[in-house]
Amino acid sequence: MEFIYTNPTGLTDLEVLEVGTQACTPAMKFGPGVRDMYILHYVHDGYGTYAADGRAEPIGPGGLFLVVPNTVHSYWPDPDKPWHYSWFGFVGTMAARLAKQAGFVEPAPVRTPEPDVALEPLFRHLMAYREEPAKELLLTGLLYRIFGTLAVPDDTPPLRPDVGLHVRKAVSFMNARYADPIGLADIAAHVGLDAKYVCRLFRQRLSMSPYRYLTDVRMRKACRLLRSHLLGIAEIARSVGYADPLLFSRMFKRTIGVSPSAYREMARRENGTDSG
Structure with missing residues (x-):
């Protein structure tokens, strides 16, 4: 030895x-x-x-x-x-x-x-x-x-082969810039298309709006941060693009079904760690 x-x-x-x-x-x-x-x-x-x-x-x-x-x-x-x-x-x-x-x-x-x-x-x-x-x-x-x-792949859903170049470009932009205060105008400017046309492409290809996709990205990232127990709710909110922690909490509960604090407590119990 x-x-x-x-x-x-x-x-x-x-x-x-x-x-x-x-x-x-x-x-x-x-x-x-x-x-x-x-x-x-x-x-x-x-x-x-x-x-x-x-x-x-x-x-x-x-x-x-x-x-x-x-x-x-x-x-x-x-x-x-x-x-x-x-x-x-x-x-x-x-x-x-x-x-x-x-x-x-x-x-x-x-x-x-x-x-x-x-x-x-x-x-x-x-x-x-x-x-x-x-x-x-x-x-x-x-x-x-x-x-x-x-490392195994993260939980970002794979894109279908037929989603199209513009949608792929928009998705890559959102996955890279989700922590910034970006909106539809920024996404449309990045792909060089009219905002309404971008929305139409997303609904055709992904059956959702760009806003919904961006929200899902932010909430998946927030779930990871909540499971790590290293940051407070306000810090996590800022880390995923929300300056207002209350708005983040509302969006999280609307998307995930429970509040950020409840999600964190559930993760603690699953991991067998002390909630105190």
Whole structure:
């Protein structure tokens, strides 16, 4: 076994506490037990099994499994072809969200990406960071890169192939500028068409108005921010293009069906966090 322990950096969003690599023997089983941090494993070669919450998932070369803090779990190598894996141990306020975006879903967070997803080089030379003076920041940056490589698409609905160039251009503009106080005139000016004609195109292609599409974009972004628990309602309102928090709250309830504060409380309960 080879590993590196890092020094505390004060980073709160994401902080790597350790990295390591190990070629296991058939007897090297962990658990059942719990850990106090997330541990992301990547299997270079060989085979093994990860078990949590009554589910056991076999994992082979190119597969990953995520240990979730304070969750009872076990993992063990195949007796004939034991695995060789590398790992990141990490914590942070963004850790759960990043793991979810990367496709790790409890109770048994296991992934085997497509062969063209180039993860192995990112895990191959972790021990080379041992002598780097800024290894903590470099390893945290590498972990962000791994999560970015694994990230599943966001919840923005894909456009049909027949939506047309002008509608695609308008949609791209709204997805990029939703945090600004843009309106129909701005959208029409961006695509170089009359505002009424833009509305007609949207209704023909997407069965909604540009205003409705922009509102949906803003509310999807607001839902993400509310689930993160990092910003207040007024800050979230400004972050998605509403200078008036009361107007934002009315639009959110009209679109989502509950108030922003009620949505945040629901997210807290789903995540099992303390509402206090």
